[in-house]
């Protein structure tokens with residue numbers, strides 16, 4: 001994965017948080033041919049899975065009867081890496097500012113980033129990584145989402161507890177800012193890895209229509225794309241994939 005600290009370059013989607021939701025969102029952003037960047041306050045990828053329970057077995061990730069946390073992070077990274085996302089680690093975002101052209105400037109403790117869409121995924125830095133010891137709580141000693149400053153927008157996020165209320169499209173209510181994973185909430189929400197994958201997929205594909213109103217929400221089937229890339233039969237699905 002490429003790495004950079006700060007850039008004036010305009011990205012299509014910038015994901016705050018490199019946990020399971022953020023890494024899978026990075027894969028999907030690449031699948032939709034978006035220029036994607038991930039920013040995480042931690043020095044490594046994986047969010048809670050990597051930091052809090054990398055050496056434990058997880059039993060409820062679809063397709064893996066059991067998998068070590070660390071191994072799941074490696075697989076998510078390998079999947080995201082196919083589309084070469086730009087990764088900025090050790091950098092905490094504290095302000096999102098709407099620019100006059102509608103894009104968003106993300107200001108961190110190390111620099112600034114420029115993007116069309118922001119996807120929020122983390123509630124804060126996992127407690128184990130924030131100096132609170134290797135406890136079992138995912139979040140604790142950290143500035144959470146409520147500490148994120150919003151500038152240049154008429155209204156802010158609606159919180160339900162520590163997470164942001166989202167629509168079924170994973171919209172936060174602030175145009176161009178989506179949430180998925182533990183950062184997002186709605187009635188019936190479950191804070192689970194499997195759920196975060198689905199939300200990441202929904203967020204990125206709905207963001208596609210924010211970036212390009214002519215784009216389809218449906219991304220096409222990855223299996224169809226592979227068939228096309230290897231010279232197999234065309235199904236006509238590609239027309240829906242173009243942005």
Ligand SMILES: Cc1cc2nc3c(=O)[nH]c(=O)nc-3n(C[C@H](O)[C@H](O)[C@H](O)COP(=O)(O)OP(=O)(O)OC[C@H]3O[C@@H](n4cnc5c(N)ncnc54)[C@H](O)[C@@H]3O)c2cc1C
Pocket residue numbers: 016017018019020021022039040041042046047048049052053057058059060091092093094121122123124125126136137138139148180181182183191192193194196
């Ligand atoms: C001990 C434990 C065991 C668990 N076991 C399971 C299990 O068996 N199965 C299961 O499905 N779920 C399990 N979970 C829950 C699961 O880990 C979470 O639901 C999942 O990690 C959420 O993924 P996420 O990507 O939304 O957020 P996270 O994994 O929390 O990642 C968010 C990332 O965002 C970063 N971040 C936050 N704010 C900022 C900022 N302002 N700037 C930059 N970076 C920021 C954080 O540093 C973090 O790396 C467990 C949780 C814990 C704590």
